[in-house]
Amino acid sequence: MTRKFFGTDGVRGTANIYPMTADMALRIGAAAGRYFRNDGSNGHRVVIGKDTRLSGYMFENALTAGLTSTGMNVLLLGPVPTPAVGLLTTSMRADVGIMISASHNPHHDNGIKFFGPDGFKLSDAAEEQIEALIASDVEPAKAANIGRAKRIDDGRFRYAERLKATFPAGMRLDGLKVVVDCANGAAYKVAPEVLWELGATVIKVGVDPDGFNINDGCGSTHPERAAQVIRDTGADVGICLDGDADRVMILDETGAVADGDQIMALMAARWAAVGRLQGDTLVATVMSNLGLERFLDAKGLHLKRTAVGDRYVVEAMRAGGFNLGGEQSGHIVMTDYATTGDGLLAGLQFLAAMIDTGHKASVLARNFDTVPQMLKNVRFTAGTDPLATKRVAASIADAEIKLNGKGRLLIRKSGTEPLIRVMAECEDDTLLAQVVDQIIAEVAAAS
Known part of the structure; x- marks a missing residue:
């Protein structure tokens, strides 16, 4: 089943433009409420957190209305990080957690992310079932069974x-x-x-x-x-x-900036040295630099790659029993401590390494030499598919021939924005720029 609303990380879009409207948030809340309150009792809970976007107030209220209309009791956390919602979903014995955020996007965007009762993000199958409920007429609870809403003041503490x-x-x-x-x-x-x-x-x-x-x-x-x-x-x-x-x-x-690849390299090496790295494996996405893979290989460690999106990293970690993973973009997942990426937690682990080793940040943040990598984005018009055109397909095929044995190419649609992402790696800087720019030009012409 093709998901209509859910992308790689929940539902996301421009606030007050479909599907990120108050009416749609109410319907999403009602559908989620019906999905999780499946036994008709009134003891079900949902925790809701949000970031600091102005539209967060609107979506918080709309979701609360939808959820309580189906008998769910809502616990409002206010502004808290996404990993706090994953944590508090489990510690407060909630059936579901919801984070209202568009992550790194600008203020005019917003999104709705779901966590299951185990604190992990919902599976594709669960999101598909919620989508089916959104499209149907969700039966509201009887008047005596309407849910309650309560503000939780100490969530961040x-x-x-x-x-x-x-x-x-x-x-x-x-x-x-x-x-x-x-x-x-x-x-x-x-x-x-x-x-x-x-x-x-x-x-x-x-x-x-x-x-x-x-x-x-x-x-x-x-x-x-x-x-x-x-x-x-x-x-x-x-x-x-x-x-x-x-x-x-x-x-x-x-x-100088160290991205997620460098942070994961440091942590993988440190954990492996004391026998903490489960399966001697780090889980990362197809976007992670080839230099990270070479670094791990040299230490006898393994890199397992997944599709882009921290939820796919977590799924692979859970399936394989691994405890460290993440993305080049800075999602660092440590399932010994958390159910999702946690930037502050990763930052604390880096600081602990500084104290433990006595090294400066510049030493710990440069674990391997990166293979030259170029990533460019092209915005496309909604409803079009530039990647389906013959000229774009031919350009990609030509680039793959040029890079054969010299590097790698990755073309994908963003799961959160109407963007085509073109990424390539190659030791030859001139060839790298040539193949990326030729694809970008054809995608732009087709958009």
């Missing part, structure tokens, strides 16, 4: 305590000057609090959300501002989160 519990016992961050960029998003309070409580000198960036400035020139997708603050203040390290704090980029003391 519960999450903060869980984070600190993952940090090595007795270890402190005294003497470490840390820049933390919260992208004016969901972690704008909890991230600086956790770092300060662990002893760090904290320099805050992106902690003044106004409903419109989430991810705007800050955070993991725009680390330039934090890099300058590091250089200006002489900070030791920077932690750049995205809007819902499920991904991270680490900045060293010079302001």
